[in-house]
Amino acid sequence: MPELPEVETIRQGLLPVLVGQRIAWVRLRRKALRWPFPENLAERLTDACVRSVSRRAKFLLITLDRGETLLMHFGMSGRVVVVPAASVQGQSPGVFYHSAPRTVAHDHLILGLQSGATVVLNDPRRFGAVDLAPTDAVSEHPWLAGLGPEPFDEAFSQAYLADVFRSRHAPVKTLLLDQRIVAGLGNIYATEALFRAGIHPARPGGSIGRVRLSRLVQAIRSVLSEAIAAGGSSLRDYAQADGTLGYFQHAFQVYDREGGACLRPGCRGTIARIVQAGRSTWYCPKCQR
């Protein structure tokens, strides 16, 4: 699930739950996800206060008051579940709420807050990861050091893409998934952005002209910002519906729509599916060139 818009939505949902809170207790239900948890993780978190919750690419960063920052990556199936304190009223978007006793399968890291709320990292496939880094050197952490620009950063521009795509022969779709080129895109939004930009996913990156690269930058930004907006609103429903709906899925124009009619007005194309570098890509052969 978690690409940039989902992690951003989680971040926004966690802000009112976490910021200013003391972590009263920590429970670790295994020693590792994709990689081992850091040494003494529970001890290093216990009694720390949360200063801020931020995001870089698909990483959630929880800054603590003891000079350390907790880094979280959600892999393919990671989720944050909040069990509110009995006295807490209302819900905030971005996180999943459970008031009834929850199934604890795949709950790996549990943070008990002073407020009485509990924040749970749940990840069935365990491709996610957790680490701690010195706050003043977070950007030098190996997970973050090589990341490309954020899509909404000025540095992510047509000129930048032209530069990094130059002499690249790999399909543009594959290049967009490379976090060193642009940080935060995953399979869904790379696929959707190429549809919006009218660019064929198999086109070699280096063969795309300036005008179309400019369109691609705008398409990436628009699909991500719309997804963040939709995520925020639909997650309120999600919380009530107990987790069966997706965030932005009602708005997918090509993702997982093989055989469906192209949704671009006037286009009579049929959505096709191909596999690139092991990942499915969907596109309209008529309007993506």
Add this chain to the structure above:
DNA sequence: CTCAGCTCCTGCGGGC
């Protein structure tokens, strides 16, 4: 260096 295949892991939906 670039590129693509394989791998980690669990769950679910479709086909038979």
Add this chain to the structure above:
DNA sequence: TGCCCGCAGGAGCTGA
């Protein structure tokens, strides 16, 4: 109904 297969929102590693 139940079983088996393919596939899933990520990304590091390996080897051509």
